[in-house]
Amino acid sequence: MEQLKEQRVHSVFEKISGQYDFMNNVISFKQHTRWRNDTMKRMAVKEGSHALDVCCGTGEWSIALAKAVGASGSVTGLDFSKNMLEVGKKKLSELKCPNVKLIHGNAMELPFPDNTFDYVTIGFGLRNVPDYLQVIKEMQRVVKPGGRVVCLETSQTTTPIVKHVFRFYFSVIMPFLGRLLAKSYTEYSWLQESAGEFLDRNELKALFEEAGLSHVTVKPYTFGTAAMHMGIKQT
Numbered sequence: 222m223e224q225l226k227e228q229r230v231h232s233v234f235e236k237i238s239g240q241y242d243f244m245n246n247v248i249s250f251k252q253h254t255r256w257r258n259d260t261m262k263r264m265a266v267k268e269g270s271h272a273l274d275v276c277c278g279t280g281e282w283s284i285a286l287a288k289a290v291g292a293s294g295s296v297t298g299l300d301f302s303k304n305m306l307e308v309g310k311k312k313l314s315e316l317k318c319p320n321v322k323l324i325h326g327n328a329m330e331l332p333f334p335d336n337t338f339d340y341v342t343i344g345f346g347l348r349n350v351p352d353y354l355q356v357i358k359e360m361q362r363v364v365k366p367g368g369r370v371v372c373l374e375t376s377q378t379t380t381p382i383v384k385h386v387f388r389f390y391f392s393v394i395m396p397f398l399g400r401l402l403a404k405s406y407t408e409y410s411w412l413q414e415s416a417g418e419f420l421d422r423n424e425l426k427a428l429f430e431e432a433g434l435s436h437v438t439v440k441p442y443t444f445g446t447a448a449m450h451m452g453i454k455q456t
């Protein structure tokens with residue numbers, strides 16, 4: 222079952238990599254940029270620090286982190302889709318970001334020693350992995366004591382009317398846009414399915430705590446349709 226999910230997710234992102242950035246702006250009405258900027262503000266990333274961006278995809282968050290850590294810091298982006306990484310690498314060379322390295326790997330088993338990074342992030346990646354807790358535990362393992370683990374992800378709204386509107390949007394409009402603009406109906410159907418099945422923000426907060434993270438703060442965005450979770454590894 223786990224392997225099936227992994228294979229399906231992998232083939233979705235291998236296929237949509239070329240249109241991913243464009244489609245992200247269309248389907249979220251550019252809201253993802255607002256959520257990302259607010260999350261970065263809350264993280265207050267220190268210059269010279271070292272960050273890992275898990276499920277980095279085309280590198281949107283890795284690039285923002287690279288600007289924040291500056292030339293004396295470093296960012297590693299990790300993803301299992303070579304095609305998504307290729308798009309990210311092109312962007313990095315155009316933007317001239319020498320302090321970012323994008324590597325191929327699996328979020329379920331991070332290829333780093335314990336206590337390596339000051340910040341470990343995952344953006345719109347957690348709902349795609351076979352075992353959410355396993356990935357949060359891995360992120361907790363590789364962050365340094367006192368460091369932060371941060372997740373930005375779709376979530377479940379608790380406002381009934383918004384729930385209905387979003388269900389319709391995700392199940393009908395989004396796959397339609399996927400077919401129309403990216404010629405990928407099946408892939409965008411999967412993306413809405415995974416968003417519908419994902420945890421609500423209290424369940425995700427509980428997983429952060431179960432993984433050993435403390436002082437977990439939660440910030441819902443856009444009627445709770447997305448949320449940021451940030452936890453600290455105890456010293």
Ligand SMILES: C[S@@+](CC[C@H](N)C(=O)[O-])C[C@H]1O[C@@H](n2cnc3c(N)ncnc32)[C@H](O)[C@@H]1O
Nearest residue numbers: 234276277278300301302327328344345346349
């Ligand atoms: C929705 S994209 C998010 C990309 C990027 N973080 C962003 O914010 O735009 C999800 C990414 O997670 C990656 N992914 C899913 N499961 C993974 C896993 N088990 N290991 C590594 N990457 C994974 C996919 O290849 C894809 O690039």
